[in-house]
Amino acid sequence: MVNEFIIEAKNLFKSFGDFVAVDNLNLKIKRGEVFGFLGPNGAGKTTSIKMMVGLLRPTGGEILIDGEDIAHADRLKIGICPQDIVLWESLTCKESLKFMGQMYEVPEDILKTRVKNLLEDLILTDKANTMVSNLSGGMKRRLNLAMALIHSPEIVVLDEPSEGLDPQSRRVLWNFIRSLRDNEGKTVILTTHLMDEADGLSDRIAIIDHGKLLRLDTPENLKKEFGEGDIVEIHLADSKMNQEVIFRLKTIENIDSITEVDGKINIKTLNAVGKLPEIMNKVQEMNNEIADLSLHPNTLEDVFIELTGTSLRE
Numbered sequence: 001m002v003n004e005f006i007i008e009a010k011n012l013f014k015s016f017g018d019f020v021a022v023d024n025l026n027l028k029i030k031r032g033e034v035f036g037f038l039g040p041n042g043a044g045k046t047t048s049i050k051m052m053v054g055l056l057r058p059t060g061g062e063i064l065i066d067g068e069d070i071a072h073a074d075r076l077k078i079g080i081c082p083q084d085i086v087l088w089e090s091l092t093c094k095e096s097l098k099f100m101g102q103m104y105e106v107p108e109d110i111l112k113t114r115v116k117n118l119l120e121d122l123i124l125t126d127k128a129n130t131m132v133s134n135l136s137g138g139m140k141r142r143l144n145l146a147m148a149l150i151h152s153p154e155i156v157v158l159d160e161p162s163e164g165l166d167p168q169s170r171r172v173l174w175n176f177i178r179s180l181r182d183n184e185g186k187t188v189i190l191t192t193h194l195m196d197e198a199d200g201l202s203d204r205i206a207i208i209d210h211g212k213l214l215r216l217d218t219p220e221n222l223k224k225e226f227g228e229g230d231i232v233e234i235h236l237a238d239s240k241m242n243q244e245v246i247f248r249l250k251t252i253e254n255i256d257s258i259t260e261v262d263g264k265i266n267i268k269t270l271n272a273v274g275k276l277p278e279i280m281n282k283v284q285e286m287n288n289e290i291a292d293l294s295l296h297p298n299t300l301e302d303v304f305i306e307l308t309g310t311s312l313r314e
């Protein structure tokens with residue numbers, strides 16, 4: 001019987017000396033989904049995925065790949081595109097892919113087609129015979145990804161795939177990731193600190209910070225759980241009074257939540273525009289002033305802020 005979950009992490013734990021990088025992570029990744037790890041720098045995303053694909057030994061816990069302990073799992077099922085680019089500078093794109101495919105013992109005729117298709121899919125056909133040393137940073141990243149896919153792994157792991165890519169290359173990459181899932185049925189696991197990437201690509205998102213899993217759900221459910229309303233962000237002229245003002249603002253009816261984020265006050269509510277006069281009054285009653293105010297619909301980033309109390313782009 002085919003296992004619904006292709007990867008399971010049970011009580012996964014990793015410490016470096018006294019420092020706990022991953023703290024009892026429990027999660028299951030479904031076959032054929034795009035699964036996003038979202039968290040700020042140092043949250044433990046890379047450490048988690050490295051353990052989940054057998055690149056790093058956990059301090060504790062268990063990993064199952066297709067129901068089988070990772071120690072006995074078929075590593076060829078996994079393709080990893082690391083954050084750091086690892087390429088041979090003096091080979092061409094085509095040679096790099098052929099060489100990698102030969103190392104994986106991909107049969108010659110299949111390899112030829114795969115090299116052609118991957119170059120096409122990642123918009124590198126024009127650069128097939130260009131030496132890696134002469135590629136731009138974005139092209140190197142795309143080639144790096146092609147290399148991770150040359151043996152057609154069932155599970156594709158992408159560590160910060162958009163890092164260093166311009167918006168155009170990012171779009172190519174996102175479409176490609178979607179096609180890996182939709183057309184080839186692959187399971188894609190990615191780490192990102194980009195909210196729009198997690199939101200736009202992932203079927204489910206694990207939000208992690210300080211090595212702990214804070215939430216695991218679909219982007220839609222996460223946004224629903226934390227409210228569909230608006231966020232009013234105010235910056236007080238005297239931000240030392242934030243806490244007192246928050247206390248006062250909480251007396252306004254139908255406010256969902258109020259949090260202090262990076263010296264500003266975030267107020268979540270339905271019908272934010274209608275609430276603005278009351279918000280301003282309360283601030284004035286405290287002999288303070290609003291130096292800056294903005295209003296936007298609740299986003300996944302706000303969910304993150306509410307869970308962690310910090311903004312993701314710190």
Ligand SMILES: Nc1ncnc2c1ncn2[C@@H]1O[C@H](COP(=O)(O)OP(=O)(O)OP(=O)(O)O)[C@@H](O)[C@H]1O
Nearest residue numbers: 016019021039040041042043044045046047048193
């Ligand atoms: N080999 C190591 N030795 C000591 N500490 C480490 C080691 N590898 C990672 N860490 C620490 O573990 C924490 C988690 O690191 P990790 O690379 O998993 O974070 P991340 O969420 O992937 O961050 P980023 O988005 O910056 O890549 C960090 O504080 C990091 O300094």
